[in-house]
Amino acid sequence: MNLLPLVLYAAAGIAHAVHFARRQPQVGRAATTLLILAALSHTFVIGMQTMEVRHVPFANPSNAVSTFVWLFALSYLYVEITTDERAMGVFIVPMLVGLQLIPALSPGVERIDPVFDSPAFWVHVSSLLFAYASFGLAGVLGLTYVVQFKEIKKKHLGYFYTRLPSLQTLDVMNARAVAIGWLFLTLGVVVGAIWTAQARAALPDDPNLRAMALNDPKIFVAVLTWAVYSFALFARRTMGWSGRRAAWLSAVGFAIVLLNFLPINYFVTTSHTF
Amino acid sequence: MELGVGIDVHLFLLGVSHRTASVDLRERLDFSSRDVGAAVEALAARSSAAESVVLSTCNRSEIYVATADPARAREELVAFLSNYHQLPPDVFLPHLFTYDDAAAAHHLFRVAAGLDSLVVGEPQVLGQVKEAFQAAAARHCTGPLLNKTFHLAFGVGKRVRNETALGEGAVSVSFAAVSLARKIFGKLHGRRVLVVGAGEISALTAQHLRSHGVAEIVITSRTAAHAEALAAEVSGRAVPWSEMTAGISRADIVITATGSQRPIITRAAVAAATGRRRPDPLFIIDIAVPRDVDPSVAEIEQVFLYNVDDLQNIVQENLARRGAEIARAEAIVADELARFTAWQRSRRAIPTVVALRQRFDEIRRAELERLDGRFAGLPPEARARVDEVTRLIVEKLLLEPTEQLKALPDEETQGIYTEAVNRLFRLGDAPADAAENDTAPLRNPRSRDD
Numbered sequence: 001m002n003l004l005p006l007v008l009y010a011a012a013g014i015a016h017a018v019h020f021a022r023r024q025p026q027v028g029r030a031a032t033t034l035l036i037l038a039a040l041s042h043t044f045v046i047g048m049q050t051m052e053v054r055h056v057p058f059a060n061p062s063n064a065v066s067t068f069v070w071l072f073a074l075s076y077l078y079v080e081i082t083t084d085e086r087a088m089g090v091f092i093v094p095m096l097v098g099l100q101l102i103p104a105l106s107p108g109v110e111r112i113d114p115v116f117d118s119p120a121f122w123v124h125v126s127s128l129l130f131a132y133a134s135f136g137l138a139g140v141l142g143l144t145y146v147v148q149f150k151e152i153k154k155k156h157l158g159y160f161y162t163r164l165p166s167l168q169t170l171d172v173m174n175a176r177a178v179a180i181g182w183l184f185l186t187l188g189v190v191v192g193a194i195w196t197a198q199a200r201a202a203l204p205d206d207p208n209l210r211a212m213a214l215n216d217p218k219i220f221v222a223v224l225t226w227a228v229y230s231f232a233l234f235a236r237r238t239m240g241w242s243g244r245r246a247a248w249l250s251a252v253g254f255a256i257v258l259l260n261f262l263p264i265n266y267f268v269t270t271s272h273t274f
Numbered sequence: 275m276e277l278g279v280g281i282d283v284h285l286f287l288l289g290v291s292h293r294t295a296s297v298d299l300r301e302r303l304d305f306s307s308r309d310v311g312a313a314v315e316a317l318a319a320r321s322s323a324a325e326s327v328v329l330s331t332c333n334r335s336e337i338y339v340a341t342a343d344p345a346r347a348r349e350e351l352v353a354f355l356s357n358y359h360q361l362p363p364d365v366f367l368p369h370l371f372t373y374d375d376a377a378a379a380h381h382l383f384r385v386a387a388g389l390d391s392l393v394v395g396e397p398q399v400l401g402q403v404k405e406a407f408q409a410a411a412a413r414h415c416t417g418p419l420l421n422k423t424f425h426l427a428f429g430v431g432k433r434v435r436n437e438t439a440l441g442e443g444a445v446s447v448s449f450a451a452v453s454l455a456r457k458i459f460g461k462l463h464g465r466r467v468l469v470v471g472a473g474e475i476s477a478l479t480a481q482h483l484r485s486h487g488v489a490e491i492v493i494t495s496r497t498a499a500h501a502e503a504l505a506a507e508v509s510g511r512a513v514p515w516s517e518m519t520a521g522i523s524r525a526d527i528v529i530t531a532t533g534s535q536r537p538i539i540t541r542a543a544v545a546a547a548t549g550r551r552r553p554d555p556l557f558i559i560d561i562a563v564p565r566d567v568d569p570s571v572a573e574i575e576q577v578f579l580y581n582v583d584d585l586q587n588i589v590q591e592n593l594a595r596r597g598a599e600i601a602r603a604e605a606i607v608a609d610e611l612a613r614f615t616a617w618q619r620s621r622r623a624i625p626t627v628v629a630l631r632q633r634f635d636e637i638r639r640a641e642l643e644r645l646d647g648r649f650a651g652l653p654p655e656a657r658a659r660v661d662e663v664t665r666l667i668v669e670k671l672l673l674e675p676t677e678q679l680k681a682l683p684d685e686e687t688q689g690i691y692t693e694a695v696n697r698l699f700r701l702g703d704a705p706a707d708a709a710e711n712d713t714a715p716l717r718n719p720r721s722r723d724d
Contacts (some may be wrong), residue, residue: 025436152458153572155584157591162442166460167555240553243576 001047002103008038009073010095016089020163021136028086035080035093039073046070049109055117058125062261066103068261069096072125072133079137079173087164091140120195122157127188128222133259134181135229139254141174142247149244171242178250182229189226218272221260228253280384283324283419286344287378288351288370289336292392295369303359303366305330311409316358318415321350325417327424329385329406331399333392338382340419344374379423379614383607386431386443395596395603400431422617430610433718437606440599443592448479450588451559452486455527458555459576462486468525468540469493470518470534472504475561475582479529480508492525494518496532523547528558530566537568544571559585619688620680626692627676629701634668 016030046067049057057063076092079085138217147165164170196212212219229258232249241249290303305313305328314328337354341347344416352370373381381390386403392468397563407424410416416424444450459465465488469476472495491510494517495501501512513521522528522544532538539558544567548556553576560567560581571582572579587651642649649657664723679695682688684701695701 023439148457152454152578155580155587157454157588161457162439166456167458168460172460242553243555 002042002100005038005042005045005069006097006100006104008034008041009069009093009100011266012038013093013097015056016086016093018084020090023163031086031089032077032080035073035077035089039070039077042066042070042073053109053111055112056122056126056205057109058129060110062103062130063109064125065099065261067126068129068132069100069103071130072096072099072136075130075133075137079260082083083165083169085165085169088137088140088144091144092137095136095140118195118199120198124188124192124195127184127191131181131184132261133189134177134184135225135250135254135257138174138177138181138250139257141170141177142254145170145174145247146244149247159211163235167243171246173248174246175236175242178229178232178246178253182226182233185222185226189222216272217264218260221256221264225253225256225260228256282341282342282410283340284344284464285375285378285419285423286323286339286341286347287336287373287381288348289329289334290366290369290371291334291390293334293390294371295366299366299369300333300335301333302361303355304332305335305358310406311413313358313516314410314415315413317351318413320354323347323350323400325410325420326415327410327420329403331525331570334385334390336385338378338420338423340417342645346373375618376615378610379426380611382423382427383430383610383614384604386427387434387607388431389600389603389607393445394600395442396445397435397441398434400428402629403427403431423614426610426614430607433606434603435557438597438599438602440603442599443588443595445589445592445596447561447582447585447589448475448482450585450592451479451529451707452482454559454578454580454588455483455557456486458557459526462488464489465526466490466524467492467510467527467529468518468521469504469510470521470528470530470566471495471502471534471562473531473561476529476531477504477507479559479561480504480510483527484508484510488527494521519543519547522556526554526556529561530554531561532566534562534566535564537566539567539571541568541570541574544577548574548576555722561585597655616681618630619682619685623679623682623688623692626695626701627679630675630695630699631668631672633699633701634672638664638668 015027015034019031046057049063051143055057056067058067072092076088076096080089082222132186144164145167146159147160148167148170151161152167165173175215197204228249232241232246232253235249236246277561290300292300295303310328312435313330314326317323317326317328321339321341323341327338328336329338337351339347339351352367355361355366382403384390386400388397388399391399403424407416407420407428410420427661429689444453455462455465462483467480467483467488467490469491472493480493484491491505491508493501493505493510494509494515495504495512496515498512498514504510505512517537521544522539528539530539531535544556544558548604553580554578555576556574558567558571558577558579560579563582565581567579567581569579571577642661649660652660655718674722675695679688682691
């Protein structure tokens with residue numbers, strides 16, 4: 001079922017690349033339309049899976065990646081449509097395609113353990129996935145900022161110079177994406193902690209619940225992520241860390257997010273299924 | 275055959291441009307300093323041409339007309355140019371170029387695309403072509419031929435702008451500086467500019483920045499009078515020379531153009547200035563030769579430093595890039611020119627089509643007249659109905675042949691088809707007796723072989 005969105009994301013990725021290279025307005029419109037279709041078909045898939053298991057699909061890593069890709073695509077589409085700026089798509093859509101490979105290759109949806117079936121838990125998971133999507137956007141904006149900065153500073157006005165938005169635009173969008181991501185990350189972590197406390201009181205013997213502490217790799221890295229982005233926000237406000245430093249910080253932050261999301265999910269045993 | 279649709283009308287163009295005439299002559303033949311509308315009206319009043327448009331920019335003066343007789347139009351236009359500009363024809367005759375039909379359309383399309391401009395791809399010319407056409411259209415000086423040709427030309431200009439990079443990249447130092455500023459700051463609204471030393475290029479750059487909405491332009495110069503003169507020119511504010519460093523810490527964009535032999539802006543000064551300011555970038559444009567700004571200033575994190583050579587390099591690269599886009603733009607011109615010639619061919623089919631329709635209608639009317647006696651008993655509505663039905667039949671029969679005749683791919687095929695239709699329906703002949711015409715083939719079906 002996750003195959004159709006994958007194909008459409010891939011088509012949208014190709015269209016974004018062609019538009020980036022040739023800059024023809026009709027190709028740009030086609031690229032946006034394809035991405036809208038991809039997001040719509042993905043919405044349909046997520047909707048069907050939600051009907052099937054009666055909650056948003058995130059019971060295993062593959063389901064969670066699919067939901068993450070969906071949220072990422074929606075946030076990016078929002079940016080693309082409101083700013084009419086498609087240059088970022090050439091970096092973001094291929095990333096969506098890469099991530100969407102995971103659910104497309106391991107289809108099916110799992111139901112979560114009844115223990116987790118509570119509104120607080122849903123808020124926890126959806127906030128974090130949305131925060132990660134925002135950080136992804138910020139990371140890509142940061143990397144393109146660095147590329148563009150280098151070209152202007154070194155006076156090599158090359159391929160990217162004519163295609164990327166201005167440094168100022170990239171910086172402002174980066175700041176916004178980090179701030180939104182940080183808000184949802186904070187919400188997700190706090191709700192997660194509260195929910196853990198409540199669930200422990202109800203089920204004192206559950207092994208997963210008992211493992212939920214700061215020395216758990218997943219939780220530790222999440223808190224590290226929170227620290228990195230808190231610093232990014234703080235440094236921008238008080239130390240004037242905008243521009244290139246902020247761009248690097250958001251790229252490093254997203255690298256940590258991806259590390260937490262993929263290798264730690266798959267290879268390190270933790271209290272979390274993803 | 276007078277059909278009122280101008281079948282034998284040719285597109286004819288006569289003019290001078292930067293390719294054929296000096297600035298001096300172009301100025302003397304210029305229409306744009308006076309009213310182009312009045313010029314086109316004066317021309318329409320004097321010439322035999324059915325339609326006319328006068329296109330006049332600083333690089334060209336061109337007159338487009340629709341005429342049945344290009345040779346006569348040429349004479350009239352030469353006389354008009356001579357009268358209107360009070361110049362003997364000998365002065366400009368050697369510099370004139372003229373084009374007919376498709377060649378004239380080709381020229382107009384290349385002009386609208388910016389391919390014939392002095393700076394290839396410059397964007398203003400398309401607007402000037404539109405204005406020239408509108409001035410003529412508003413005075414009812416245009417008709418089907420020029421309407422179609424100019425609208426195709428607008429399409430060419432639009433396609434070249436959208437589908438190629440012909441007009442992209444700044445091709446002057448001051449525009450290169452402004453486009454860099456926009457790449458760094460995005461919109462320039464609210465940005466502050468400091469100009470150090472008043473010169474021609476700094477004035478030009480400041481003006482471009484002003485037109486992009488910068489909030490403030492502060493000018494300082496060793497000679498206070500120069501600063502004040504430039505301040506008045508770009509609606510900025512002059513400050514004393516001693517306030518230069520303070521000015522840098524307030525500014526987002528600094529333009530320097532003094533005649534100093536040694537750098538006047540040192541790394542220490544910029545470091546001190548940027549230390550006190552917001553963390554935003556500082557863009558320094560050093561147009562002076564020798565340079566005003568110590569090159570090591572570029573090592574400061576948020577400083578972008580460009581000197582006049584850097585900007586010249588950008589201009590050269592952009593010109594080279596435009597050159598690479600020319601072939602793509604020419605392909606679009608060729609594409610639209612094919613549409614123009616196809617349209618012209620379809621117009622040339624009109625006399626045949628009209629003759630064919632007249633022949634069919636004659637036959638229909640003759641038949642109705644012949645049967646008039648039998649219809650005598652019918653009520654008027656029924657007779658009207660018979661008339662209507664026969665008319666519809668004729669129209670339906672002719673619909674497909676008409677479309678086919680208009681869509682023929684080239685002139686030769688068109689000639690063959692026209693000849694065939696003329697012979698098959700004897701279109702060249704005087705209207706024959708309908709009844710005889712009707713029965714002749716039945717009486718002697720093999721008559722052609724005799």
